[in-house]
Amino acid sequence: MLDAxxxxxxxxxxxxxxxxKGFEFPVDQFVExxxxxxxxxxxxxxxxxxxxxxxxxxxxAKAAGEDIQPLLxxxxxxxxxxxxxxxxxxxxxxxxxDLLSGVPNIPSDEVPEGADEEDNVEIxxxxxxxxxxxxxxDHVALGEASGELDFETASKLTGSRFSVMTGKxxxxxxxLIQFMLxxxxxxxxxxxxxxxxxxxxxxxxxxxxxxxxxxxxxxxPFGDRQYYLIPTAEVPVTNIVRDEIVDAAQLPLKYTAHTxxxxxxAGSSGRDTRGMIRQHQFEKxxxxxxxxxxxxxxxxxxxxxxxxxxxxxxxxPYRVVTLCGGDxxxxxxxxxxxxxxxxxxDKYREISSVSNMTDFQARRLKARWxxxxxxxxxxxxxxxGSGLAVGRTLLAVMENYQTAEGKIQVPEALQPYxxxxxxx
RNA sequence: GGAGGGAUGGCUGAGUGGUCGAAAGCACUGGUCUUGAAAACCAGCGGUCCGAGAGGGCCCUAGGGUUCGAAUCCCUAUCCCUCCGCCA
Numbered sequence: 001m002l003d004a005x006x007x008x009x010x011x012x013x014x015x016x017x018x019x020x021k022g023f024e025f026p027v028d029q030f031v032e033x034x035x036x037x038x039x040x041x042x043x044x045x046x047x048x049x050x051x052x053x054x055x056x057x058x059x060x061a062k063a064a065g066e067d068i069q070p071l072l073x074x075x076x077x078x079x080x081x082x083x084x085x086x087x088x089x090x091x092x093x094x095x096x097x098d099l100l101s102g103v104p105n106i107p108s109d110e111v112p113e114g115a116d117e118e119d120n121v122e123i124x125x126x127x128x129x130x131x132x133x134x135x136x137x138d139h140v141a142l143g144e145a146s147g148e149l150d151f152e153t154a155s156k157l158t159g160s161r162f163s164v165m166t167g168k169x170x171x172x173x174x175x176l177i178q179f180m181l182x183x184x185x186x187x188x189x190x191x192x193x194x195x196x197x198x199x200x201x202x203x204x205x206x207x208x209x210x211x212x213x214x215x216x217x218x219x220x221p222f223g224d225r226q227y228y229l230i231p232t233a234e235v236p237v238t239n240i241v242r243d244e245i246v247d248a249a250q251l252p253l254k255y256t257a258h259t260x261x262x263x264x265x266a267g268s269s270g271r272d273t274r275g276m277i278r279q280h281q282f283e284k285x286x287x288x289x290x291x292x293x294x295x296x297x298x299x300x301x302x303x304x305x306x307x308x309x310x311x312x313x314x315x316x317p318y319r320v321v322t323l324c325g326g327d328x329x330x331x332x333x334x335x336x337x338x339x340x341x342x343x344x345x346d347k348y349r350e351i352s353s354v355s356n357m358t359d360f361q362a363r364r365l366k367a368r369w370x371x372x373x374x375x376x377x378x379x380x381x382x383x384x385g386s387g388l389a390v391g392r393t394l395l396a397v398m399e400n401y402q403t404a405e406g407k408i409q410v411p412e413a414l415q416p417y418x419x420x421x422x423x424x
Numbered sequence: 425g426g427a428g429g430g431a432u433g434g435c436u437g438a439g440u441g442g443u444c445g446a447a448a449g450c451a452c453u454g455g456u457c458u459u460g461a462a463a464a465c466c467a468g469c470g471g472u473c474c475g476a477g478a479g480g481g482c483c484c485u486a487g488g489g490u491u492c493g494a495a496u497c498c499c500u501a502u503c504c505c506u507c508c509g510c511c512a
Contacts, residue, residue: 038474041473041474041481042474042475042480042481044481045473045474045480045481045482046480046481048480048481048482049480049481051492051493052481052493054492054493055442055491055492055493056442056443056493057492058442058492058493059441059442059443059492059493060442060443062442063442063443068492071492072492074492075492075493076492078492079491079492200502224501225501225502245434247434370434370452375452375453375469376471377434377470377471
C-alpha cells in the first residue's frame with residue numbers, strides 16, 4: 001500500500017507516476033473522499049472530546065457525592081450523535097481503504113516505459129546457446145522418451161497442468177533443489193527457512209496478493225474460515241516480519257526457502273499448455289531480504305547476482321531484462337527477470353524474477369525497524385526473488401544438456417547430488 | 425475431542441467501572457561521577473491519526489455488546505499454555 005500522506009499531498013503527481021504502470025489513479029474520486037473524510041473525522045473527534053470531557057465531569061461529581069441526574073440528562077443524545085458520526089466516518093474510511101489498497105506501487109525512475117513484455121529492456125546476456133548437430137527436442141519429448149516425465153498420469157490423478165516425475169528425473173529435480181538451497185545458504189549468506197504451505201488472509205494482504213488477486217489462489221476451506229495455498233514462498237517468508245519491530249543489528253534479514261507453489265492460472269488458459277512451463281503446482285527456491293530503506297537498491301543488485309549464480313554454475317545461457325512499467329507487478333518498484341535459453345522453444349523464457357517492493361509491502365505488514373538515528377520505528381524495505389524456479393530449471397537442464405540419443409547429461413554442479421552420475 | 429488458564433508498551437509485568445495511555449523492572453537515550461569503561465545516581469523514553477501550532481482523537485489480541493463513562497463487565501473469534509484422549 002502507498003503512503004496515504006504522500007498520495008494526499010500530491011495526488012496529481014502520484015497519478016502521473018502510476019501511468020507508467022498503466023494504472024489510472026482516480027484523482028477526483030480520491031480527493032472528494034479525502035475531503036469528506038477530513039470533515040467527518042474532525043466532527044467525530046470533536047464529539048468524542050465532548051463525551052470524554054462530560055463523562056469525566058460525571059465521574060468527579062459522583063465522587064464528590066453530588067447529584068448526577070442533571071448531568072446525565074445533558075449527555076442523553078450525545079451517544080446517538082456520536083454513533084451516527086462514527087458510522088458515517090467508517091463508511092468513508094472503508095471506501096478510501098478500498099480505493100488505496102487497489103493502487104499499485106510506484107515504479108522506480110529506472111523502470112523503462114512500456115506496455116508489455118515486448119518493451120522489457122535487456123541489460124545483459126551470459127553464456128552462448130549451444131549449437132546442436134541434431135534437431136534438439138523439447139523437454140516434453142525427452143521426458144516421454146524416457147518415460148520419466150508423465151503428464152497423462154498427472155491428469156488422471158488430478159487434472160491438467162500437473163506433472164508426474166519418476167526415477168532419475170525425479171531425483172534430478174530433487175538435486176536441483178538441494179543444489180540451489182546449498183548455494184544460497186553456504187555462498188550467499190541466506191538462512192534456510194521452512195514455512196507453512198498454507199497461509200491466512202492477513203498474510204496475503206500483507207504481501208499484496210489480496211484483495212486484488214484472489215482469483216489466482218487456491219482456497220482451502222477450514223472450519224468457517226479459509227486458508228490459501230501459497231502462490232510463492234514470498235508470502236509466508238516475508239510475513240515473518242509482519243507486526244514486528246526488527247532490531248537494527250539484525251538487519252539485513254536474508255531468508256531462503258524451498259516450497260511448492262500453487263497457482264490457479266486463472267486467465268491464462270491456452271497459454272503454455274505444453275509441458276511444465278506453467279503448472280498449477282511447482283517447486284521454487286525463494287530468496288527474501290528484509291533491509292533498511294537506504295540499502296534496498298543495493299540489495300536488489302545483489303539478489304539478481306545470487307539468482308544468476310545458479311545458472312552460471314549450471315552453465316545455462318540466460319539474459320537479464322528490466323521489466324517495463326506495463327509488465328511490472330503490483331507491489332514492485334523495480335523488477336529484473338532472468339530468462340533462460342530453451343533450445344526446444346528456441347527462445348529465452350522467464351526462470352527468475354527479482355523485485356524491490358520498497359516500503360509498499362512493509363506498510364501493510366507493519367514491518368518496521370528502530371532507526372538508531374531517529375530512535376523511531378520506521379518501515380523496512382522488502383525484496384524477493386526466485387533463486388530459482390525449480391521446474392523451469394529442470395526443463396532448461398533437460399533441453400540444454402540433451403544428447404542425440406535423447407539422454408540428459410548431468411551438469412557438473414549437480415553430479416555430487418546425483419550419486420556421481422554423469423548422464424541419465 | 426474433553427477440562428482449565430492466559431493475551432497489556434521494544435521486552436517482563438501490575439492494574440477488575442471514572443483523573444489509566446496505563447505502575448514497576450529491564451532495554452534504550454542524555455547527564456553526573458571516572459584517565460576510560462563498568463557500577464551507582466539524576467533525567468528522558470509507546471504507537472498512530474488530524475492539525476501550521478496550540479491542542480485533540482484512536483490504540484491494553486480482534487470483532488460485537490452493556491454503560492454517561494470499559495484495559496477492567498458480557499458475547500463471539502483467533503492465538504498461546506497446562507492436563508486427559510487420539511495420533512504421523
